[in-house]
Structure formats: C-alpha cells, structure tokens
Amino acid sequence: MSRRLTVLLVPVVLLAAIFALPAQGAKKRAPVKTVGVVDYAYTPARLTVRPGTRIVWKWDAANSAPHDVKLTAAPRGVRRFLSPTATASFTFARTLTAKGTYRLLCTFHATVMRQTIVVK
Numbered sequence: 352m353s354r355r356l357t358v359l360l361v362p363v364v365l366l367a368a369i370f371a372l373p374a375q376g377a378k379k380r381a382p383v384k385t386v387g388v389v390d391y392a393y394t395p396a397r398l399t400v401r402p403g404t405r406i407v408w409k410w411d412a413a414n415s416a417p418h419d420v421k422l423t424a425a426p427r428g429v430r431r432f433l434s435p436t437a438t439a440s441f442t443f444a445r446t447l448t449a450k451g452t453y454r455l456l457c458t459f460h461a462t463v464m465r466q467t468i469v470v471k
C-alpha cells in the first residue's frame with residue numbers, strides 16, 4: 352500500500368468507527384411490557400410482543416383474592432414457571448425470548464383467569 356493511500360484511508364476508517372459507535376450504543380435495550388393481574392383477569396388477556404421482551408405482571412393494589420402466574424404451554428425448550436402466590440401490590444417478571452405461543456393461567460382461577468402471549 353502506498354503511503355499516500357494509507358494517509359487517505361486512515362481518516363476514513365476512523366470516521367467510520369466514530370459513526371458506528373452511537374448506533375451500537377443505542378441498540379438492545381430490552382423492551383418491557385407490563386400486564387395487570389387484576390381480580391380474576393390478566394389484562395390484557397392476549398398480547399403479542401417481540402422476542403426478548405420482559406413481561407412484568409403487576410398485581411393490582413385493590414385485589415382481594417390470591418393469584419399466581421403459571422406457564423402451562425410454551426415453545427419447545429422453554430422452562431415452565433410458576434410465580435409466587437400474592438394478593439395485591441406484587442410483581443413478577445420473566446423475559447420471553449423464544450418465538451411462539453405462551454399460555455398462562457392462575458392456578459386458583461384456572462377456568463376463567465388465562466392469558467396468551469405470542470412472541471414473534
């Protein structure tokens with residue numbers, strides 16, 4: 352490589368590196384979606400999120416009945432989970448990374464209190 356070419360290329364490479372930095376720093380803040388655990392319902396009962404979204408279940412302060420969040424069906428390889436039981440003013444969170452359909456329910460009110468989350 353000629354010296355002249357090197358002198359020309361070095362600033363170009365440096366500039367490219369400088370412009371690449373902010374783009375790299377700006378990406379990858381995990382999205383968060385808060386959903387309600389309100390007496391006898393998850394709100395919303397059905398939602399669609401992007402892979403890597405952190406789902407935060409928030410027990411309403413006015414609840415009078417105990418609830419939990421149990422993952423009963425999920426894409427292959429995803430570990431099932433069961434939240435602690437709580438009545439009011441409690442939160443539980445899980446990050447959903449695998450694409451597919453997740454089905455959840457409250458073990459105390461399994462017939463009426465269900466949620467479906469689609470990750471895509």
Ligand SMILES: [Cu+2]
Pocket residue numbers: 391417418419457458459460464
């Ligand atoms: Cu419940």
